[in-house]
Amino acid sequence: MGGLSGREFESPHLQKGIAMPRQTDVRVQKTKERLSASLLSLLKEKSIEKVSICEICNRAGVNRNTFYSHYSDIKELLAEIEGGFMEEIISSIAISKNTVESVEDLFLLILDIVESNQDMCTLLFSDNGDKNFLHNILMFAMPSAIQNWMAELGISEDDATLLYYFVMGGAVHTLEAYVKKGISLSKKDLASKLNDMVMKAQEALSISKN
Structure with a gap:
């Protein structure tokens, strides 16, 4: 789940209002999951102020351009992680x-x-x-x-x-x-x-x- 979404994946298809293929959606989701896991792993070692985008990308196995195609900075990535967790909590409270x-x-x-x-x-x-x-x-x-x-x-x-x-x-x-x-x-x-x-x-x- 995503709470505070990152920047949309830029694509001519999106600009024309045509839905992206599901295969691409899955690939984007997997990339975001790797970036999220990388940041959470790094936060076990240091504060967010000391984490660099380069470290996140290296641990996630992606390049900086890929990171910037989804997020403007590290705090936006963290906001999406927290937003996803918040959505789970909201759903739990709503269901209960x-x-x-x-x-x-x-x-x-x-x-x-x-x-x-x-x-x-x-x-x-x-x-x-x-x-x-x-x-x-x-x-x-x-x-x-x-x-x-x-x-x-x-x-x-x-x-x-x-x-x-x-x-x-x-x-x-x-x-x-x-x-x-x-x-x-x-x-x-x-x-x-x-x-x-x-x-x-x-x-x-x-x-x-x-």
């Missing part, structure tokens, strides 16, 4: 929305996604990763969480929004610790404890308004 009936269910869903993409999440939480990525995931889940909390906790939209921002700040660091094996709890137990914390925060919010 009818079964997410509680705050605990939402946390468990996010933990399932993190565990299913352990390598990607470990990389994103490393010193070479993009720390804003999990924040973006949680922001995507925000509308669903707010609606659930309004219904489940009986609070206003403003209070649910305030509660979500409060919880999100702690959730980012908690999930980071979980990915880095700093928390030995099972997914179920961690989701339950996070749920308890949300309830306590909601109680404190209610008390402060009385």
Whole structure:
């Protein structure tokens, strides 16, 4: 999947509005997969600022012209990788929305996604990763969480929004610790404890308004 797409593969066929042969599409996709794998491999060794296009191409077995036919720079390639991962997450949340009936269910869903993409999440939480990525995931889940909390906790939209921002700040660091094996709890137990914390925060919010 691709989220933030790179520049279109330039071709006279595209310029004329004629569909490219499927064989070419498959070849382009395979090339992009090699470039993505190459970048992710390099990010295990160094920060993105220290990765060069030459290194990516050498490891992927393609030349620089091929790289530039798809991407303007390295960050555009990384954006496409993250966009693809984000699409998978969005699909998972959309498919599961009818079964997410509680705050605990939402946390468990996010933990399932993190565990299913352990390598990607470990990389994103490393010193070479993009720390804003999990924040973006949680922001995507925000509308669903707010609606659930309004219904489940009986609070206003403003209070649910305030509660979500409060919880999100702690959730980012908690999930980071979980990915880095700093928390030995099972997914179920961690989701339950996070749920308890949300309830306590909601109680404190209610008390402060009385």
